[in-house]
Amino acid sequence: MRILLVEDDLVLRTTLAIGLRAEEHEVLVAADGRTALDALREDAPDLVVLDLGLPDIPGLEVLQSLRTWSRLPVIVLSARTDSQDKVGALDAGADDYVTKPFGVDELHARIRSAGRRGAVTAAPVVTEHLRIDVAARQASRDGAPVRLTPTEWAILEVLLRHPGRLVGRADLLHEVWGPAYDRETNYLRTYMATLRKKLEVDPSRPVHLVTEPGLGHRFTLEPGA
Template identity: 40%
Template sequence: MAETILVLEDDPAMQSFLVTLLKTHQHPVVSFSEGLLAMQHLVSQRVDLVLLDLGLADLDGQSWLQQIRQWTEVPVIVISARHGEQDKVQALDNGANDYVTKPFSANELMARVRANLRKTQHQAQVFAFGEVQLDPVLHRVIKAGAEVHLTKTEFQLLLLLMRHVDQVLTHNFVLSQVWGKAYIDRPEYVRVHMAQLRQKLEDNPAAPTFLKTEPGVGYRLKV
């Protein structure tokens, strides 16, 4: 199956060129000019690679990168008219896999597309378990059709677990990702917030079905 590519570009002429080029190389393509709509598509649909223009109408491309990197590792190639070294460094620091400056040749771009698709094997994002659904764009959690209020920390913890479904996450890994490295070796922070998540999301918090403890190691989301 050919890899699906999402094009996020608000210039109509450039968007049309990119879509035509990718389809010529047999790639299914979805295209957007607004960052929020593109994010919403990423949540619900399979995408294997993103071509991102930094100059979007509704939000800055750098901010868009930072937001999606909270919940997906889909490869992103930035395509930008910004030639400054600082823009490139910032994009790479924010999670871009590659950076192409305009103007560029069709052959160069397709070579970079092929290279990034080879390097990263697509992993589907799982944003649901049992009766729980998580929307990483709107920062909403729904259980059995009703919205569940989570604190910012609880939401980040749940999102981390959902990004690593069926993987054991150590206390220190969770602490570094959610609280920061200054909180390493403070497992009580994780225990308290996991207990709160279980109270809100598990039918039987005392015997959780999904939010599992791995004794002496950490936690796992079992689906």
């Protein structure tokens, strides 16, 4: 399993990374929230271990940003023992909450449990020409594999959560790039054009990746839907 470990304490981060690698996990590390958000978009981890007390962006905000576009399993680490902190993290979308100090064996057990829950995903989307499995990060057109970038997968995941429904431009920007992005519609034009080239039989006449000018985008399962 590829795990993103987000922890600002160097000693604890190093200790946990060594322990996780000993369990044959691939470990990515981040010491602050901005690095974590970049890694989430670019490195496609399978699970996140997230400290709440980060030096720049609070861990809770990192979690809330992630939950706008992904259901990736997240285990929160925190020295806060107040039940309201735990409730707040779980309400924000955490899959589990581990209070410091904790035993390494306990964390490993919780990672195994969260990983099993995260493996329960929606069925792949299959159309006449396409097969898209967001959970497995696998796509094909007419049987030929198609390679997509992490950002392209993030856009597809948002659109496929609302099949046939229009997703507004601002909503799509927020879910993929974060709440600070409102007007960067050039990002969407660029990525949607690339997705059409990769997934549509005729990119100039898209069947599935439809743009409503000035409004947003939608993924339609059937032609003309």
